[in-house]
Amino acid sequence: MAWFLRKNRNITTEQQLREMPDGLWTKCPECATIIYRKELEENAYTCPKCDSHFRIGSSKYVDVLIDHGTWVETDRQVRSADPLEFIDTRPYKARLKEAYSRTDLPDAVTTGTGAVHGVPIAFGCMNFGFIGGSMGSVVGEKFVRAGRRALDQKMPFVFISASGGARMQEAALSLMQMAKTSAFLSELGEAGLPYISILTDPTTGGVSASYAMLGDVIIAEPKALIGFAGPRVIEQTIRRKLPEGFQRSEFLLEHGFVDLVTHRKELKKQIATLLTHLMSGKS
Amino acid sequence: MASTTTLEFEKPIVELESKIEEMKALADTLDIQPQIDDLERQIEILRSEIYRNLTRWQRVQIARHPDRPYTLDYITHCFTDFIELHGDRAYRDDPAIVAGLATLNGRHVMVVGHQKGRDTKSNLYRNFGMPNPEGYRKAYRLFETAEKFGLPVICLLDTPGAFPGLEAEERGQAEAIARNLKLMSQLKTPIVIVVIGEGASGGALGIGIGNRVLMLENAWYSVIAPESCSSILWRSWDYKEQAAEALRLGATDLIKVKVIDRIVPEPVGGAHRDPVAMFQTMVETLTEELDALCKLSGETLVKERRAKFYDMGVWTEA
Numbered sequence: 001m002a003w004f005l006r007k008n009r010n011i012t013t014e015q016q017l018r019e020m021p022d023g024l025w026t027k028c029p030e031c032a033t034i035i036y037r038k039e040l041e042e043n044a045y046t047c048p049k050c051d052s053h054f055r056i057g058s059s060k061y062v063d064v065l066i067d068h069g070t071w072v073e074t075d076r077q078v079r080s081a082d083p084l085e086f087i088d089t090r091p092y093k094a095r096l097k098e099a100y101s102r103t104d105l106p107d108a109v110t111t112g113t114g115a116v117h118g119v120p121i122a123f124g125c126m127n128f129g130f131i132g133g134s135m136g137s138v139v140g141e142k143f144v145r146a147g148r149r150a151l152d153q154k155m156p157f158v159f160i161s162a163s164g165g166a167r168m169q170e171a172a173l174s175l176m177q178m179a180k181t182s183a184f185l186s187e188l189g190e191a192g193l194p195y196i197s198i199l200t201d202p203t204t205g206g207v208s209a210s211y212a213m214l215g216d217v218i219i220a221e222p223k224a225l226i227g228f229a230g231p232r233v234i235e236q237t238i239r240r241k242l243p244e245g246f247q248r249s250e251f252l253l254e255h256g257f258v259d260l261v262t263h264r265k266e267l268k269k270q271i272a273t274l275l276t277h278l279m280s281g282k283s
Numbered sequence: 284m285a286s287t288t289t290l291e292f293e294k295p296i297v298e299l300e301s302k303i304e305e306m307k308a309l310a311d312t313l314d315i316q317p318q319i320d321d322l323e324r325q326i327e328i329l330r331s332e333i334y335r336n337l338t339r340w341q342r343v344q345i346a347r348h349p350d351r352p353y354t355l356d357y358i359t360h361c362f363t364d365f366i367e368l369h370g371d372r373a374y375r376d377d378p379a380i381v382a383g384l385a386t387l388n389g390r391h392v393m394v395v396g397h398q399k400g401r402d403t404k405s406n407l408y409r410n411f412g413m414p415n416p417e418g419y420r421k422a423y424r425l426f427e428t429a430e431k432f433g434l435p436v437i438c439l440l441d442t443p444g445a446f447p448g449l450e451a452e453e454r455g456q457a458e459a460i461a462r463n464l465k466l467m468s469q470l471k472t473p474i475v476i477v478v479i480g481e482g483a484s485g486g487a488l489g490i491g492i493g494n495r496v497l498m499l500e501n502a503w504y505s506v507i508a509p510e511s512c513s514s515i516l517w518r519s520w521d522y523k524e525q526a527a528e529a530l531r532l533g534a535t536d537l538i539k540v541k542v543i544d545r546i547v548p549e550p551v552g553g554a555h556r557d558p559v560a561m562f563q564t565m566v567e568t569l570t571e572e573l574d575a576l577c578k579l580s581g582e583t584l585v586k587e588r589r590a591k592f593y594d595m596g597v598w599t600e601a
C-alpha cells in the first residue's frame with residue numbers, strides 16, 4: 001500500500017469507470033475507439049487499436065488464461081471478518097457489504113485450480129474492484145491455501161496481483177499477511193515448485209513488497225503501475241513531478257525488477273512455455 | 284532524567300516537579316520538608332494515573348519522544364564488543380539501518396536495527412530512520428552471515444516507514460523488503476524481534492520476522508502511521524487520534540490478535556524517563572528469550588516461525 005498519502009483510495013466512481021463494463025460496445029479509455037464486445041474478448045480485453053490493457057477482474061483472467069472447462073474455484077467461503085471493529089468515516093462492515101453486493105466477488109482475491117495449455121496449475125487472481133484489491137486476512141489466507149494446493153499436488157503456482165496494498169481496516173493483521181505469504185513462498189521454493197508472479201495495473205504497497213516481487217519469474221503487463229510507495233506520496237516527498245513512465249512496467253524492466261513485459265494476448269502461451277521449461281526436471 | 288521535550292499530557296507532572304525544585308531551593312532556610320514530601324507523594328499518584336490511562340495517540344507520542352533510546356543506545360548499553368558492519372556490497376551503506384556483531388550476556392549475536400537521529404544533522408544522516416533498499420539488503424547479507432556462523436539474530440524495529448523516494452523506487456524498495464521477508468522465513472538460526480519505538484508498516488516488517496516478536500509497552504506497530512491513515516480514510520490530517528484508536532496499534536492490542544508474543548514493560552513515563560532501567564530490562568528479556576530459542580534445532584526454528592505467521596489473520600468460513 002502507499003504508506004503516507006493516497007487520497008484516491010476509496011473513490012469508487014473512478015474504479016467503476018475503469019472497470020470493464022458489460023455492454024455490447026465499449027469505448028477505450030485511452031484512445032476513445034469504440035470496440036465491439038466480441039472483438040474485445042478476442043483481444044483479451046485490450047484495445048485493438050492502442051493496446052491499452054483494460055483493468056479486468058479474476059473471472060475474465062480465468063477466461064483469458066485457463067483452459068476451457070478445467071477451472072475449479074476454491075475457498076470462496078473464506079470471508080473477511082472485522083476483528084478490530086474498525087470504523088473510520090464508515091464502518092468496515094458496511095464497506096464489505098457494499099463491496100459484496102457491487103461486485104459479486106468473495107473478496108479481493110479469487111483462487112482455484114485449472115490448466116494452462118494442458119499444464120495443471122494452482123491459480124490466484126486479485127480483484128482490484130473489491131476495496132481497491134486491498135490485502136487483508138482473506139487475501140493472505142487464500143494465497144497460502146492456493147499455494148498449498150500447488151505444494152500438495154506438485155503443481156506450479158501462478159498468481160496475478162492487482163492491489164493498492166494492505167487493507168487498512170485490518171491494520172496490523174493486514175501487514176502480517178506480507179509475512180505470512182512470503183513465509184509460505186519460502187516453503188514452496190524449498191519444494192522446487194515454480195511460482196510465477198504476474199503484475200497488473202496497479203501493484204503497489206504491501207502486495208508489491210511481498211509475494212508480487214518474489215516470483216521465480218515475474219511478468220508485468222504493459223504500462224502497469226508497479227511500486228512500493230504511490231506516485232503522489234513520492235512527489236510529496238521529493239517536491240517535484242515524477243518523470244513520464246516512472247514506476248511503469250517498462251521502467252521496472254529497464255531497472256531489472258521484472259523478467260518480462262508481456263501483452264495480455266501472449267500471456268497464456270508464455271506462461272505455458274515457461275512452466276514447461278521450469279517443470280522439465282520434475283518428470 | 285531531565286527531559287528536553289514535554290508532551291502535552293506530561294505538563295501537570297512537569298509543573299509539580301518544577302514546584303518541588305523551587306521549594307527544595309528554599310528548604311535550607313525554611314522548614315518546608317513536610318510540604319515537599321507531600322508534593323512528591325502527589326506526583327507519584329498523578330504519574331501512575333496519567334500513564335495508566337494513556338490513549339493510543341499519547342503512546343504514539345511517547346514512542347516518538349526525541350529522548351527515547353534508539354537502536355544504538357541499546358547496542359551501546361546492553362551489548363559488549365559491538366563491531367558495526369557496513370554496506371550491502373552492491374550500492375552503498377545505509378545509515379538508517381545499523382547492524383553488526385556483538386555480545387549479549389556472553390552470547391555472540393548479530394544485531395540489526397533501524398536508527399533515527401536526534402538532531403537535524405544526525406537526522407539528515409540517518410534519513411529520519413527511513414531505510415532505502417540498500418539498508419534492507421545490508422540486513423539481508425548479514426542475516427545470511429549470522430546463519431552461516433550459527434549466530435542468533437536480534438532485530439530492533441524503530442522506523443516511521445521505508446523511504447518513499449524516487450531513487451528508492453528505482454533501486455527496488457518493494458523487492459528489497461519482499462526478499463527479506465522470505466529470507467527471514469527460512470533462516471535456520473533464532474530470530475528475536477523487538478519493536479522499540481515506531482513500527483510503521485512494511486518498512487518495519489522488512490526486518491521484522493522472528494521466532495519471537497516483542498514490543499515495548501509504549502511502542503506502536505501497524506500497517507500505516509495514524510496521520511497517514513487519517514489523511515486517506517478521513518481525507519484530512521486532523522483525525523490522527525481517531526485513526527490511532529481505530530488501528531489498535533498498541534502493544535496490548537496486538538498481543539490479543541497474536542501479532543506480538545510479549546510486551547516488555549517500560550519504566551513509568553516511558554523508556555526515556557529511566558533509560559538505565561530500560562536497558563537492564565532489555566538485557567534480561569533478550570537473554571531469557573535467547574536461552575529458550577538456542578535450545579531448538581534450525582529445522583524446528585524455521586518450522587515454528589513459519590507456523591506462527593501462517594496462523595496470523597482473522598476470517599470467517601460459513
